[in-house]
Amino acid sequence: ARDNGGGAGGRSGALGPAPVAEVIQKIDVNPPKGTRDFSPDEMRLRNWLFHNFREVSRLFGFEEVDFPVLESEALFVRKAGEEIKDQLYCFEDRGNRRVALRPELTPSLARLVIQKGKSLSLPVKWFAIGQCWRYERMTRGRRREHYQWNMDIIGVPDVMAEAELISSIVTFFKRIGITASDVGFKVSSRKVLQEVLSRYSIREDLFGKVCIIIDKIEKIPLNDIKEELKAAGVSTEAVEQLLQVLSIKSLTELEEILGDAGEAVVELKQLFSLAEKFGYSEWIQFDASIVRGLAYYTGIVFEGFDRDGKLRAICGGGRYDRLLSTFGGDDIPACGFGFGDAVIVELLKEKGRLPALSLQVDNIVCALDHDLQGPAATVATILREKGQTVDLVLENKPLKWVFKRAARINAERLILVGSAEWQRGMVGVKILSSGEQHEIKLDELE
Numbered sequence: 119a120r121d122n123g124g125g126a127g128g129r130s131g132a133l134g135p136a137p138v139a140e141v142i143q144k145i146d147v148n149p150p151k152g153t154r155d156f157s158p159d160e161m162r163l164r165n166w167l168f169h170n171f172r173e174v175s176r177l178f179g180f181e182e183v184d185f186p187v188l189e190s191e192a193l194f195v196r197k198a199g200e201e202i203k204d205q206l207y208c209f210e211d212r213g214n215r216r217v218a219l220r221p222e223l224t225p226s227l228a229r230l231v232i233q234k235g236k237s238l239s240l241p242v243k244w245f246a247i248g249q250c251w252r253y254e255r256m257t258r259g260r261r262r263e264h265y266q267w268n269m270d271i272i273g274v275p276d277v278m279a280e281a282e283l284i285s286s287i288v289t290f291f292k293r294i295g296i297t298a299s300d301v302g303f304k305v306s307s308r309k310v311l312q313e314v315l316s317r318y319s320i321r322e323d324l325f326g327k328v329c330i331i332i333d334k335i336e337k338i339p340l341n342d343i344k345e346e347l348k349a350a351g352v353s354t355e356a357v358e359q360l361l362q363v364l365s366i367k368s369l370t371e372l373e374e375i376l377g378d379a380g381e382a383v384v385e386l387k388q389l390f391s392l393a394e395k396f397g398y399s400e401w402i403q404f405d406a407s408i409v410r411g412l413a414y415y416t417g418i419v420f421e422g423f424d425r426d427g428k429l430r431a432i433c434g435g436g437r438y439d440r441l442l443s444t445f446g447g448d449d450i451p452a453c454g455f456g457f458g459d460a461v462i463v464e465l466l467k468e469k470g471r472l473p474a475l476s477l478q479v480d481n482i483v484c485a486l487d488h489d490l491q492g493p494a495a496t497v498a499t500i501l502r503e504k505g506q507t508v509d510l511v512l513e514n515k516p517l518k519w520v521f522k523r524a525a526r527i528n529a530e531r532l533i534l535v536g537s538a539e540w541q542r543g544m545v546g547v548k549i550l551s552s553g554e555q556h557e558i559k560l561d562e563l564e
């Protein structure tokens with residue numbers, strides 16, 4: 119006694135058609151410009167990615183933290199001319215406070231470390247996965263939001279911390295099937311720049327601005343870089359020397375220019391030696407042109423890149439020993455990285471290595487007629503309490519519809535609740551892969 123099953127959403131029967139609410143205006147069903155919805159397929163991929171972020175963080179003994187997406191604008195106001203500042207998604211709230219959607223997680227993490235103060239025992243090893251925003255003029259059609267995985271070590275001045283962080287990213291890449299043939303890390307230190315600039319007695323406060331200009335070296339013409347450096351107060355001679363040093367691709371060559379006693383060379387040699395011990399030497403290379411685009415880095419910096427050179431940086435990070443003190447906190451050393459959720463997916467697509475993820479349920483439970491919906495609910499609950507996943511058919515549907523749905527949701531078993539069987543305390547079971555079917559006592563269901 120099955121009705122025609124009605125269409126999805128359509129209510130037919132004694133009450134007549136459902137009253138349609140007054141259509142006020144046809145809304146735009148797309149998300150705001152530069153933002154994404156995550157439908158089930160995309161959400162499965164995102165959850166798979168985040169699961170691997172979390173598993174690696176757990177393997178490395180890091181604790182998860184989180185912060186508001188909305189922060190005080192003051193947290194991100196830096197004067198070094200960073201793109202992240204120019205694209206700040208900021209506004210004045212109803213309490214006339216200047217606020218911003220966070221463009222990155224590190225300042226929030228620094229804020230929380232300072233807030234916790236002496237109650238924290240160092241080193242702090244925290245990770246976070248959070249949505250970050252930028253207000254990008256849509257002329258370039260780029261995204262305005264992405265999710266970032268961040269790992270930070272607070273309170274360890276030694277290069278061992280950077281080596282540990284790079285190891286965690288290598289571990290992540292290996293987990294998702296990316297190898298050293300696919301990606302690598304370009305590693306340098308801002309102390310390289312510092313040591314060159316100090317030879318030309320460039321003012322300390324110019325350092326951040328010079329780094330931001332240098333970070334654009336691959337993105338804008340070299341002459342523009344030179345002009346911007348000179349406009350920032352760097353002499354022509356210093357500019358030429360700077361660009362010459364930035365083209366160095368070997369530590370040996372760097373040593374020839376800077377000597378072997380400066381912190382830049384000493385720390386980089388330590389890092390490459392530790393890479394041997396961690397077992398990821400084949401993943402990293404020295405590249406003096408790497409400065410990263412955030413003003414607060416003070417030492418080692420690194421970025422993950424795809425060896426085919428088709429994509430933007432996959433991840434990046436470095437040491438930021440001054441950030442906490444610039445926020446009024448103690449002078450605590452820190453380093454960390456950010457790993458976005460978009461470029462890595464582009465890389466996996468490029469490599470044809472996206473994971474095959476689909477909905478799968480153990481059981482689809484169906485009442486064979488309407489007055490058996492109650493017993494079907496009982497069966498579903500019994501199975502769920504045993505940890506089985508159940509898709510319970512919620513309406514009176516023809517079996518043809520049930521089989522179609524079972525195939526779509528990759529159900530392993532079809533549990534049929536029929537009147538005669540139910541009277542005998544039994545239900546019907548059909549193994550959908552083999553077609554084999556049998557009856558089973560309710561209390562033997564598992």
Ligand SMILES: Nc1ccc(Br)nc1
Pocket residue numbers: 202221222250251252261262263264
């Ligand atoms: N910082 C930032 C935020 C959002 C996106 Br999309 N890219 C970079």
